[in-house]
Amino acid sequence: MKYHSLFVSLVVLSVLFSCEEKESQHNQQQPNIIYIMADDHTTQAFGIYGSRLASLNPTPNLDKLANEGMIFDNCFVNNSICVPSRAAIMTGQNSQANGVIDLEGELPADKQYLPTELKKLGYQTAIVGKWHLHAEPAAFDYYQVLPVQGKYFNPDFRVQGDKPWPENEIQTEGHSSDVITDATLDWLKNKRDPNKPFFLMHHFKAPHDDFENAPRYDEYLADTFIPEPESMYHNGNNGSEGTRGKNDSLTRIIGSSVSSRNLIRNQAMNLYTDSTVYKQYRNAADIRPDEYVNWEMSADERKHTSVVYQEYLKRYLRCVKGVDDNVKRLLDYLEEEGLLENTIIVYTGDQGFMLGEHDYIDKRWMYDESMRMPFFVRYPEKIAGGTRTDAIINNTDFAPTLIELAGGTTPSYMQGHSFKSILETGEEPEDWQKSTYYRYWMHMAHKHGNPAHFGIRTNDYKLIFFYGRYWVDTDDPDAKWNKGSWGNDFTRHTPAAWELYDLRNDPNEMNNVYADPAYKGIASDLKQQLIELRENLNETDKNYPHIQKVIDEHWND
Known part of the structure; x- marks a missing residue:
């Protein structure tokens, strides 16, 4: 009996060791994933996107990273404002599906789908830097996140601890871009489980306004004239x-x-x-x-x-410089530790940003400078370097793609689509989406004065409908909304109107051709596509009858 028991024990141990060895081999085969996102880093402020600022070489390290992978020329946000964009990235869903339509929305742990799905695949998950989704990022194994917007200098961070969220805080010293990178490197070196693949979200605060750069960049571009957009002075039609x-x-x-x-x-x-x-x-x-x-x-x-533009852009680009240099710090560490080649590296911004185009600042608009996101991915094992694509993707597609790159399948509850095959083959599938939907809900908010609008963008055209109403019916005396929200003019109704841009002939969106009879058929076709998109994405206004009334009254204008 002793020999039999010993034999059984050896067999069991052999099976266990075999399983552990297979698990270890599986983990080694699974790529690590680092998702790097800067706040308001727009495509104009890169070399790779060929804007008027490219000659300044604002992002040498990011350009190098991008050229070692695939660059997306048509990546778009579905709602160009921080919180809804981040919610879309975390959920793979549009605003009405995930419940986050404006800056006051929050994303509870049971909707933090991206880290949840990756944990199911064996990943250790972490987020460092800007979170901004208000609820605790409890779906992550580790977090060190800024309170709401956070500070540029000597930022505090919310961390895990004995007290309930958000009471566990630590204080740091230095510029946020440096400190966030320090925290990421500390997690990589000292706090992660080296036997597991990791998914790390590294989120900079920069270059969000008020554009406070680290002092070492004070003289950067000091004597340089920053190229100016013509539309800042002459906005055409x-x-x-x-x-x-x-x-x-x-x-x-x-x-x-x-x-x-x-x-x-x-x-x-x-x-x-x-x-x-x-x-x-x-x-x-x-x-x-x-x-x-x-x-x-x-x-x-x-x-x-x-004069104002020159100061604006220099402050903005100094913050971008700090991001670029800190990305190099992260890449250098990965290379030194032998982690670089088995790590998928994604870089993006949470939306675009207006750098004076059409005499606008900030984001929120459906115009391309605000709507387009920088996006590129490096992973030499599967993604050919020096490639780029004009396939249309949006931020709801990020989560499905990362899940499939990690070896999983896109959950049925996600509205976005995986573009894994585009990354790996360089080819756009025949049935790939030919358009993307956009909606900005925060009517006349924060003294930026952007009317609410929605629309559709294809490779060739963009159709926008400005409906000019807040999502709460402010004419209803019993309606409730956050009347203490800073800088808002929610009760103002602005005119309803359509805009149509021929992007092939007018890439800078200087000529609204909606009233041109030559484009009547195109406008009609885009409206039909828009109806279908809104229905498919649960983005109709059936729950907002005061908005639907405006749509019905002006659909055929």
Whole structure:
């Protein structure tokens, strides 16, 4: 019996060791994944996207990384504002499906699908840096995240601990881009399980406003003239009554500006801390009737606008420089430790950003500078270097793709689609999506003055409908909303209007051709596609009858 028991024990141990060995081999075969995301890092501020700023070489390290993998030229956000974009990335769903339509939305642990699905595949998960989804990132094995927006200097972080979320905090010293990278490197070196593949989300705060760079970059670009967008001075036929008002009557309050055009919020108010205008934002209700005069770019105003733009861009690009240098720190560590080749590295921004185009600042708009996201992936084992694609993807596609790259399958509850085959073959499948949907819900928010709108973008055209209403019916005396939310003009109804851009002939969106009879058939076809997209994505307005009323009244304008 003793010999029999010993034999059985040896067999059991042999099986266990065999299973452990197979698990170890499986883990070794699974790639690590590092998802790097900067805040408001727009495609104009790279070398690889060939913008007017490319000659400044603003991102040498990121360009090198991108050229070692695949670059996406048509990656778009579905809602160009921080919290909804991040929710879409985490869930693979659009705003109504995941419940996060504006900056006040939060994403509970049971909807933090991306880390949850990767943990099922054996991954150790971590997030470091900006989170901004309000609820505890409890689906991650490890987190060290900024409180809401966080600070540029000496940032505090929320961490796991004995107290309930969000009471466990640590204090740090230094610039956020450096400190976030320090924290990521510390986790990689000292806190992860080296026997498991890892999924790490490394999220910078930079280059979000107020554009505070580390002091070592103070002289960067100091004596350089930053190329300026022509549309900052001459906006052509961009926009509509929805963005300008009838006879340009609303240009003084819609769309925060580089110039002095917007009386409520313009960039000089954000930049000059020692001036009388710093943070002296106005309220729309206080704008006098005699101030609603048509805007003219005089010679003096042009000089002022150029000075403000130069300061704006230099501060922004100094923050970008800090991101670029810190990405190199991370890549250098991976290479030194032999982790680089078995790690999928993704780089993106949470949306685009207006750098003076059309005399706009910030994001929120469906115009390409705001809607387009930088996106590239390096993984030499499966993705050929030096490749790029014009296949249309959006941020709901990220989670399905990462799950499939990790060896899983896209969950049925996700609305996005995996583009794994595009990464691995360089070919766009015949049945791949030919358009992407966009919706901005935060009507006239935060003194930026962006009317609510939705639309569809294809490779050739963009159709936008400005419906000009807040998602809560502010005309209903019993309606409830956050009336203490800073800088909002939710109760203002702005005109409904359509915009159509021929992107092949007008890539800078300078000529709204919606009223051109030659484009009537194209507009009609895009409207039909838009109806189908909204229904398929659960993005209709059946739950918002006051908005649906506007849509019905103006659909055939």
